[in-house]
Amino acid sequence: DGGITQSPKYLFRKEGQNVTLSCEQNLNHDAMYWYRQDPGQGLRLIYYSQIVNDFQKGDIAEGYSVSREKKESFPLTVTSAQKNPTAFYLCASRRAGQDTGELFFGEGSRLTVL
Amino acid sequence: SQKIEQNSEALNIQEGKTATLTCNYTNYSPAYLQWYRQDPGRGPVFLLLIRENEKEKRKERLKVTFDTTLKQSLFHITASQPADSATYLCALASDSSASKIIFGSGTRLSIRP
Numbered sequence: 312d313g314g315i316t317q318s319p320k321y322l323f324r325k326e327g328q329n330v331t332l333s334c335e336q337n338l339n340h341d342a343m344y345w346y347r348q349d350p351g352q353g354l355r356l357i358y359y360s361q362i363v364n365d366f367q368k369g370d371i372a373e374g375y376s377v378s379r380e381k382k383e384s385f386p387l388t389v390t391s392a393q394k395n396p397t398a399f400y401l402c403a404s405r406r407a408g409q410d411t412g413e414l415f416f417g418e419g420s421r422l423t424v425l
Numbered sequence: 426s427q428k429i430e431q432n433s434e435a436l437n438i439q440e441g442k443t444a445t446l447t448c449n450y451t452n453y454s455p456a457y458l459q460w461y462r463q464d465p466g467r468g469p470v471f472l473l474l475i476r477e478n479e480k481e482k483r484k485e486r487l488k489v490t491f492d493t494t495l496k497q498s499l500f501h502i503t504a505s506q507p508a509d510s511a512t513y514l515c516a517l518a519s520d521s522s523a524s525k526i527i528f529g530s531g532t533r534l535s536i537r538p
Contacts, residue, residue: 416468
C-alpha cells in the first residue's frame with residue numbers, strides 16, 4: 312500500500328545529542344514537509360522540499376537540519392542547538408505545483424529529551 | 426507574513442447538533458484552504474479543500490465555506506456524532522507559489538451523547 316512511513320515512533324535521547332528522524336514515502340510525491348506539534352497546539356512548519364536536492368526553511372527551522380537526496384526520503388535531524396526538542400514530529404508529502412490538493416501525513420515520531 | 430487563526434481552542438456540543446468551527450487568515454487570500462481531522466497521537470487526515478472562487482463545498486455531513494471579504498472559512502458538521510470528536514485543523518499555502526503550507530492551532534471538538 313502507498314503511504315508515508317516515519318520511524319521511530321518513539322525516541323528517547325539525552326540532552327545534547329543529535330537525533331535523526333526518518334521519513335519515507337512511496338506515493339511518488341515531489342513535495343515533502345516536516346512539522347512539529349506541541350501538546351494542545353497546531354502544526355508548525357520546520358522545513359519543506361519541493362524537489363530533490365532543494366529545500367526551504369519553514370517558520371521554526373532553527374536547531375533542525377534536513378536533506379533531500381532521494382525523492383522518497385526526507386530525514387530530519389534535531390540538533391543539540393534546538394533548545395526544546397521534546398515534541399511530536401510529523402512528516403507529510405503531496406504532489407508539487409500550485410493546484411495539488413492535500414497533504415498525506417505519516418503517523419508521527421514522538422521525541423522525548425531527558 | 427500570512428497568519429492563520431482558529432479562534433476556538435475547544436468546542437463542546439450535544440450529539441445531533443451542528444458544529445461550526447472558524448478559521449481566519451490575515452493578508453492576501455490564499456488560492457485554497459484545507460481542513461483536516463486529527464485524532465490523538467495520529468497524523469492529520471485531509472477532509473476538504475475549498476478554492477478562492479468557491480463559496481461552499483460539501484461532502485456528506487461536512488460543509489465548508491470561504492469568504493474572501495471576511496478572510497474566513499467556516500467548517501460545519503451537521504447531525505454530529507460522538508465519533509466526530511477530534512481536533513480539526515485548517516491549513517493554507519502562505520506563499521505565492523502555494524508550496525509553504527501552514528496550519529492553524531486547531532479546534533478540539535467534543536460531541537457528547
